[in-house]
Amino acid sequence: MAQIWTILSNLYSIAGPCVMLLYPLYASVEAIESPTKVDDEQWLAYWIIYSFLTLFEMVAEPLLSWIPIWYTVKLIFVTWLVLPQLRGSAFIYNKFVREQLRLYGYGGHKEDKEVTKPSSPSKGRNKFLGLARSKKGE
Numbered sequence: 624m625a626q627i628w629t630i631l632s633n634l635y636s637i638a639g640p641c642v643m644l645l646y647p648l649y650a651s652v653e654a655i656e657s658p659t660k661v662d663d664e665q666w667l668a669y670w671i672i673y674s675f676l677t678l679f680e681m682v683a684e685p686l687l688s689w690i691p692i693w694y695t696v697k698l699i700f701v702t703w704l705v706l707p708q709l710r711g712s713a714f715i716y717n718k719f720v721r722e723q724l725r726l727y728g729y730g731g732h733k734e735d736k737e738v739t740k741p742s743s744p745s746k747g748r749n750k751f752l753g754l755a756r757s758k759k760g761e
Contacts, residue, residue: 639694643673643701650707662707668716669704675720676701 647669654662676697680687687693703711 639698642698642705647673647705650705665707665710665713668720669712671720672704672712672715673701 647666650662651666651670654666657663680697703709704715705712
């Protein structure tokens with residue numbers, strides 16, 4: 624019985640990094656290489672939520688050390704975030720994070736879009752060429 628417990632505890636310690644880091648890393652690379660945008664949003668949302676979770680753990684570590692099932696709860700939560708069938712990270716991002724970002728003004732301002740996306744490719748190229756010429760002439 625002690626051997627089974629040892630095996631299970633070792634499996635448990637391997638499951639965390641695999642679920643929280645290895646699979647999301649692999650899926651993120653696959654998402655970047657795929658032509659669709661839906662999976663990109665899913666994995667970007669995952670990394671944002673996972674970053675918030677990590678920061679929360681760093682701040683609340685003294686309190687969390689007193690909760691014996693914290694790692695199990697975290698593993699179950701991250702599994703829900705990771706599974707593409709459940710789309711937990713996209714749900715959390717759309718329901719909570721996006722609302723907070725919009726509340727504080729990070730919803731993508733119109734003037735930001737105008738700066739990053741010129742109305743025509745030649746106009747953007749002309750701006751760049753004008754900037755390059757003025758730097759050259761100095």
